Amino acid sequence: MGKSQKEEKYKKIHFAISQLYDILSKILSGLPVNDAIRTSVLSRKWKYVWCSHTNLTLNKGTMRKPYVLTLTPYRWRWLRDYEFITRVDAVLRQHSGMGVQRMEIKFRLHSKHADHIDRWVNFVIASKTKELVINLSGHDKGSFFTELSQGIRIIKEPPYNLPSQLLSPSYGSYLRCLELTTVSLQLPADFKGFLNLKILSLVDMSITDEDVQCMLSKCNLLEFLDISYCRMVTSIRMLHPLDRLKHLVVDNCRNLKEIELNCSPTTLKFSGTMVxxxxxxxxxxxxINIVFITYQSALSYIITGFPSTLPRLETLTLHCAERERTIVPEGPFKFTYLRNLRLELVLSGHENTRKTNVLDYAYILEIAPFMETLELSMWAMNCRHRPYREEDGELRIVGPPHQHAHLKSVRISGFFGHKDQVELALHILRSSVVLEKMVITPKPEIDNDMAFLDCSHEKKHYLDGHRVATEFVCKTDHRNVVTVERVVPEPADGEVARKRRRAN
Incomplete structure (x- = not known):
C-alpha cells in the first residue's frame, strides 16, 4: 500500500471517528447535564465527550447531591447555595465552552452571590449562548401567583443586578431567547438592543417602565413577550412598531395601569385588574386568555369589553369572580368566528344573598352561533345553596329555545345541583341540535393555580350534584349524550392521618 493510499485510509478512519464523536455529542446533549457527566467513567474515549454538551440546565435537580440513608427511606439531601455554586463552577470549568445552544441557571440566589453569577455570565458571553434562562427565584412561575393570592409576604434579599456586558452589542446579536426571573436590570445609555431576539420573558423583575420601553424599541424581531409579577412596571407602552410580535403574556403586574403596543398579536394572556x-x-x-383578580362579570365583559371588538376571535378563556348579576343588552352583536369558549366563574354569596344567576349564560348560545366546544367551570365560594328539589318550584325555560347548529361538546364542572345550574344545563341540552357529548362533574376545575380554593365543605356536595344531574338532566336526555361523573369525596387531612395510624 502506497503512502498516498495510507494517508487516504487514515483520513477515512479519522472522519469516521469524528462522525462517531459528533453522534455521541448529540446523544449526550439530549441528557440532563449530570447524567451526561456520568458517562465520562464508561471509557477513556467517553471521558471528554460530555464537555461539548449544548444544553446546560443547572438547577437543584441536575446539581443535586446523591442519595443518603436516613431513618426514613432514601431521600435527596438539601442543596445549599454554596454547594450549588461549587457544582456549577466545576461543570463550567470542565466544559469546552463551545457550541452551547441553551443555558439555564435556576436556583435561589441574590446580590451577595454576584461574583459567582458574574463568572457564569462571562461563560455565557464567551460561549455565545443563543438561549439564556436566569431564574434566581429557584421556583416556577406559578409560585408567584400562590404568594400573591394567599397574601404570603416573603422578605427578599436585594436582587442580583445583570452586568452591562450581557447587554453589549457583541453578545446581544447572538441571543434568540432571554428569560429573566428575580433579577435587576438597568439598561446602559448606549444600549443597542438584541437584534435577533425572538423570545423575551421578564418575571419578578426590578425594571422601570422606561427600560421596558427602550428594550422593546430595539428588539425588532420579537415574537413572544412575557412581563409578569413586575411590581415596578406601571405602563407597557411602545409606539414603535413590533410587526412580528405574535404572543403577549402580561401576568399580575399589580401596579400596571395601561397596555398600549403598536402590534397585532395572535394570542393574548392577561391576568390582573382590568386595564x-x-x-x-x-x-x-x-x-385570548384573561383572568381578573378583582370582581367582574364575565358575561358583561364578553359583551361590552375587549373581546367584543375582536372580529376573528376563535378561542376565549375567561376567569372572573362574580358578585353582581349582568343585565344582558339587546343588539345584533355576534362572535361569528368563536369556536371554543372556556369560562371560569367564581360565584360568591350565601343562599339568600347570591345575586348572580348562572342561567344568564344561556345568552352565550345566541351571540356565538358557530361555537363548537363550551367549558363552564364553576366554583361556588361560600354559596351554601341546597341542591334543587321539585318543591323548590318549576325550572325556568329561556324561550323560545335558540337552535344552535354547531355546538358538539360541553363540559360543566363545579355542578353542585343548584337550581340555576340545572336550568342552564337543560337549556344547552335542548338548544344544541348536533350535540355529541355533555359531561357534568360536581368537582370544581378552576385553573390558574386556584386549586387551593377547593374547600372541604364543597366535597360534601359532590353526591348531591351527581344525584341532581342524574335526576333532572339525564331524564330529559333522549339522545344519550349526557355523562355524569361520580366524584368520591377525598377524606380530610385528619381522617387520612387516622387511617395511616390504623394501618401501622
Missing part, C-alpha cells in the same frame, strides 16, 4: 388594552390592530387576535 385598557390598546393595540395597533386586533385583526390577527384569535386566542
Amino acid at each position: 385598557p388594552l390598546i393595540f395597533a390592530s386586533t385583526s390577527r387576535l384569535t386566542n
